């Protein structure tokens with residue numbers, strides 16, 4: 792399954808305005824080598840609950856940096872149990888204590904932040920991709936979140952040629968809030984990721 796840039800752009804035109812569930816139903820049939828990634832962040836319940844109805848055994852990849860707030864661990868446990876997620880958790884190769892000992896807890900503008908990001912999130916994420924070798928990767932990036940994301944679409948290709956599918960790409964925060972309320976889903980309002988740190992930044996996993 793390989794699509795050309797022209798095919799992807801034709802699909803993107805067709806998919807604009809189509810319900811996310813239809814996009815997911817189409818994409819799950821493309822390959823058995825498919826994953827969903829989750830941060831267990833603010834709106835993570837939206838994509839995970841949708842998959843429960845369409846492809847409940849899909850592999851769900853979570854890179855637990857070790858620096859999540861307890862609210863995020865509670866949210867992760869809640870969604871994992873509620874949807875019986877086929878969760879594949881990836882953790883850093885070194886302990887949080889050792890990382891903190893070496894680098895502290897650097898802010899984005901401090902020199903250690905790049906190494907910190909690589910150790911706690913980017914290396915585990917590369918490891919996950921290397922182990923699962925996905926052909927289709929479902930994520931929840933959305934237009935207007937960052938300049939990079941505004942240049943993408945519902946379908947895009949990673950640098951390695953993985954087909955990335957962002958079924959809620961055109962949805963706003965208000966749309967997602969309405970969805971959570973209508974479906975009685977929890978919102979992880981206090982989510983914070985020290986790697987990403989600012990909403991307008993890329994943590995790096997969508998640069999690969």
Ligand SMILES: Nc1ncnc2c1ncn2[C@@H]1O[C@H](COP(=O)(O)OS(=O)(=O)O)[C@@H](OP(=O)(O)O)[C@H]1O
Nearest residue numbers: 828829830831832835852853854930931987993994
């Ligand atoms: N830690 C971790 N593990 C696995 N996958 C992750 C992780 N962080 C981000 N993501 C994936 O990226 C989607 C957008 O997340 P964010 O904008 O919050 O962060 S990031 O800049 O991408 O890190 C995000 O979608 P949601 O979790 O539904 O928000 C995931 O598909």
